[in-house]
Amino acid sequence: IQRTIASADRIKRIHYSYQRRTDDYRFDVKDYSEYNAVLQLGRIAIGHSWLSITKFYPGNRLTYCTRCWRIGHLRNTCNAESKCRICLENLNIDTPHMCNNEPKCAQCDGKHHSLDSQCQVLKEYKDQLKEDVEDAIQKGLLQRFSPQEKSPSFERREQDFPPLTASDNHSNEKWNTALPRTTVESNKLRASYTDKTIDSINDNL
Template structure:
């Protein structure tokens, strides 16, 4: 279309009401201390959609309305590293670099010999010190903006219905009483039983070991006897009786 490349992204599903169509840079906010809720940060490309979501104050995720506010960074003052004034950065500054203490023009051979001078109120203190009333008011304004979070959220009665705390007549389960936490006495009894079981196992292993040694010794003795009997039989010569036959007659000795 007019030689302009247009990328069309088709949605796989229809968004819910009060939902953001194309959020980007979705990430979780990590805190130093544990919190009861999880906060997430994301960017909205469309300005109209951004303003509409902030005016509603809620966002639908999985058919659940969650509160949403504008993200404002912490108490980080915006100041210039060149002129040491609040409200802009060094990339936007039109003044040359100045000394942090005396605010004179700074170069590599500069030696600060004057007294300390504030760039905000020209008082005898550092430019970013809490002794300066301008810095104190600036930080107080930042804190108020962070506490307000850029807007408020109005919760409806139907968003979070009241819980039914009435006790219903349900059948009592048989294993409910057995799920109570064990006492110290029960723990000690369990450890004693475990120790007795271990000692019994050790005794059985020792008896099994003794039986194995006895059987092994008896087996070795039997093997020695067999070897000795074999050697004695091989040493003595065998006597073979010879019967002489004469005229096809046999002689037999009869003991009377």
């Protein structure tokens, strides 16, 4: 994948709950122009095969309760007794629960886990949820996320900051002139000279 799409990143195989003859992979494309070019092409060459490539739309998340294990609501709104996730027996704080490890579905009472993807009630719920989401998108009530083109980040290039030559270095000689060292004696001499100058000015007035 990275040989064909240079900016491909975070490549992961999609895991399914059932057996498949082929594998699907999900990955990000950081470069926006490359992302559009790949989608427009619709295929990618891997080995000696041309494989289809499409946008990845994450599945709609189910709303289910971890208290009674039924779908359609959350735990904080459930008034039912807490149940075992496997056998659906009521849980009592004062009595340790001994699960018989026989799965029971909270949706259809079948002999499988409550969130088993093979449950017919769960399948119908997912199909209805998908239709409702697509309908809400068509009506503008929901918006599907789509990647946006990012503004180019700042890159420092050497030609933008050429080194200064010797002729461009306008140094001021006055700044480089060594100043005489100031001492206590020199300060006293300056003060005495200042006093004499003031006295001379006063005499001439």
